[in-house]
Structures are given as structure tokens and as C-alpha cells.
Amino acid sequence: MYILFLIISIISLIAIFVFGILTIVQFVNKNKKKGIRSLLFTGGAIFVNIVAFIAFIVAIPGPENNSEEMIQTSADIKNEQVETEETPEEIAAREAKEAEEQALAEQKAKEEAEAQAKAEEQAKKQAESVPREYKSALTKAELYAQTMYMSKAGIYDQLTSEYGENFPPEAAQYAIDNIVVDWNENALKKAQTYAEMMSMSDAAIYDQLISEYGEKFTAEEAQYAIDNLE
Structure with a gap:
């Protein structure tokens, strides 16, 4: 003004x-x-x-007005500093809490690393302790599942049959227990083979999939195949 x-x-x-x-x-x-x-x-x-x-x-x-404004500004700054500054007790408490959290995190990471190392060691020992014949049965089971799309029961019978692989039942069961296969997909691929190569009906394919003289898939696996057959 x-x-x-x-x-x-x-x-x-x-x-x-x-x-x-x-x-x-x-x-x-x-x-x-x-x-x-x-x-x-x-x-x-x-x-x-x-x-x-x-x-x-x-x-x-x-x-005098300028002085009052300067005094007020200084007071405000001082108050803000007082509000933001931590007391020695607060600093000590914060540092103790941070140290405790870091120690817990390190302990957790150490325990996880030890658990993982232990699991790997156990898996390694278990793999080393598996008989050669068991490993061979598993390899043969994977071959049947991946190339011939056989069912779980069909693979077991083929592994133990005296006219097939002639593995002992224990080795065959080990293979079945450790093989990783989507049996529904195997049933679907086998159904597609029957449909394309033999032009079979859905009912005939279903019967062939579940027959004990056929593929020996479960009823659920066979139904999945029929439902998704194109």
C-alpha cells in the first residue's frame, strides 16, 4: 500500500x-x-x-513490526524443531526396536536357509537310497505315460506283467507313486486316438477307456475325455 x-x-x-x-x-x-x-x-x-x-x-x-514477525517466525521454527526432534530415550527405543527386527529377520532367513538345505540333503539321500530297479520302473512308467498315454492301472499292470516289464510289485508301486501325470489328459488323448483312427462312437470309446480289458481309466477320467472330445 x-x-x-x-x-x-x-x-x-x-x-x-x-x-x-x-x-x-x-x-x-x-x-x-x-x-x-x-x-x-x-x-x-x-x-x-x-x-x-x-x-x-x-x-x-x-x-518493531518486523521484529515481532521475526520473533514469531523464530518461535514457530523452534516449536517445529521441538516437535520433530526425538528425545534420547525415544532414539534409544527406536534403535533397539530396529535392531530387534533386524535380528528376527536374520534369524528367520537363517532358519529358512537351514530348512531348505536340510530338505535338499534329505531328498538327495532319499534319491541315493532308492534301488536302481525302482528308478528304472519309474523311467519306464514315464515312457508309457508320455508316448502311449496309458492309465495309472494300465501302466502298473504293464510294469508287473510277466509278459511286459516284469518289475516287482514294490518297484511298480514306487513308479506309480512318484510319476507326475495328468491322467485326465491321457484319457482324452487316448480317446482322440480311438475317434480319429477307428471312428468309434462316444459310448464305445467310453467303454474302451474304462474296460479292465482295455485302457483301465477311472470313470471320472473317461467322462472327462468324452466331455472334451472334439
Whole structure:
């Protein structure tokens, strides 16, 4: 605001100077009427200048106001620092908690690593302890499942049959227990073979899939095959 009063004061000074010169010129030219009018304008400009100057002085913020603002700002900053700064007890408690959490995390990671190493060691020992014939039965079972799409029961019978692989029942059971196969998909692939190569009906394919003289799939596996046969 005081800038506005300063500008008005400067403009009024210019007006005083201009009207003052005009007043002198009018009186020198003996034009009293115009001279008096210029003199009145000059007086008005002087009045405006005085008022604007006084307002300018009043509007300028005093040093005490600046001091109060600075004191208030400093107090606010100090209060914020007090609120954000931790006490020694708070720092100690926070550090203790962080140390405890880190120790727990390290302990958990160590236990997980030990458990994994133990599981791997047990798996390795178990694999080493499996008889060669058991491993061979599993390999043969995987071959039948992946290339001939046989059922679980069909593979077991083939592994133990004296006209087939002639493995002992224990080896064949180990193979069946450890083979990873989607038996539903095997039933579907076998059904597709019957449908494409022998043009069999759905009912005939179903019977062939579940027959003990056929593929020996379960009823659920056979139904899955029929439901998804294209």
C-alpha cells in the first residue's frame, strides 16, 4: 500500500512543478484569471502531495513490526524443531526396536536357509537310497505315460506283467507313486486316438477307456475325455 502513496506523492510533485510554472507564466503575461486558476491547481497538488506523503510514512512498516514477525517466525521454527526432534530415550527405543527386527529377520532367513538345505540333503539321500530297479520302473512308467498315454492301472499292470516289464510289485508301486501325470489328459488323448483312427462312437470309446480289458481309466477320467472330445 505504501508504494501506491509514494507514486501519488511523486505525481503530485510533478503537478506542483508544472502548475507552478504555469502560474508564473500567467502572472508574467498579466493574465490574472488564468494565473489564479493555475495557482489553485498548484495548491491542490500541494495538498494532495502532503496527504500522500503522510500516508506513505504511516504505511511503511516500522522496525518493531518486523521484529515481532521475526520473533514469531523464530518461535514457530523452534516449536517445529521441538516437535520433530526425538528425545534420547525415544532414539534409544527406536534403535533397539530396529535392531530387534533386524535380528528376527536374520534369524528367520537363517532358519529358512537351514530348512531348505536340510530338505535338499534329505531328498538327495532319499534319491541315493532308492534301488536302481525302482528308478528304472519309474523311467519306464514315464515312457508309457508320455508316448502311449496309458492309465495309472494300465501302466502298473504293464510294469508287473510277466509278459511286459516284469518289475516287482514294490518297484511298480514306487513308479506309480512318484510319476507326475495328468491322467485326465491321457484319457482324452487316448480317446482322440480311438475317434480319429477307428471312428468309434462316444459310448464305445467310453467303454474302451474304462474296460479292465482295455485302457483301465477311472470313470471320472473317461467322462472327462468324452466331455472334451472334439
